[in-house]
Amino acid sequence: MAxxxxxxxxxxxAVGAGVYYSxxxxxxxxxxxPKEPIVDKWKIDSLVxxxxxxxxxxxxxxILRIADSSLRKYEFEFRKDRLILQAINGKTKDxxxxxxxxxxxxxxxxxxxxxxxxxxxxxxxxxxMVVKDQDNAVFYFRxxx
Numbered sequence: 001m002a003x004x005x006x007x008x009x010x011x012x013x014a015v016g017a018g019v020y021y022s023x024x025x026x027x028x029x030x031x032x033x034p035k036e037p038i039v040d041k042w043k044i045d046s047l048v049x050x051x052x053x054x055x056x057x058x059x060x061x062x063i064l065r066i067a068d069s070s071l072r073k074y075e076f077e078f079r080k081d082r083l084i085l086q087a088i089n090g091k092t093k094d095x096x097x098x099x100x101x102x103x104x105x106x107x108x109x110x111x112x113x114x115x116x117x118x119x120x121x122x123x124x125x126x127x128x129m130v131v132k133d134q135d136n137a138v139f140y141f142r143x144x145x
Contacts, residue, residue, distance in 0.1 A: 008096050008108050008117060037124050041077045041144040045128070048138040075144060084108070106131065 077085040078098065086094040096110045107116040122138075123130040129141040 004094060004110060008110050008113075036080075037126070038078045038129070039080050041075055042129060042141040043075055043144055044071045045140040045142045047071065047140070049136075076141070 073088050074093075075087045077087065079085065082098055084096040084098055085092050086096070094110070096108055098106055098108050101107050101118065104121050106119045106121055108119060109116045117133065119131045119133055121129070121131050127143055129143070130138060131141075132138050
């Protein structure tokens, strides 16, 4: 369950980064639908976690650092129907949902989840997406070609 939530958070981060970047680079934004650049397949390029004094966050940081190398194996497909497919080795392992909350925020939730995780998009363009979660973890995604 903890890994599933971590992947959801990673997905939200990716989406957020992509949307932000697309808005900051107006030449890369489709004028009729500025949220469309997120629709594609993405891989996690890197993950940065800010140090926290809260012991619960320190535990989470350790988990995310350990999982970082395995996270690069996952692909995240953001679809137009607001589904996120998480795949490893070409096989879908999980699905989540997303929606935009304004131009720079993304909400992510899994099946049966009542709470939505909020991500802030700092970059979204044709090559990369950067998102920041509520715990200040920054996820860097790259578009799969």
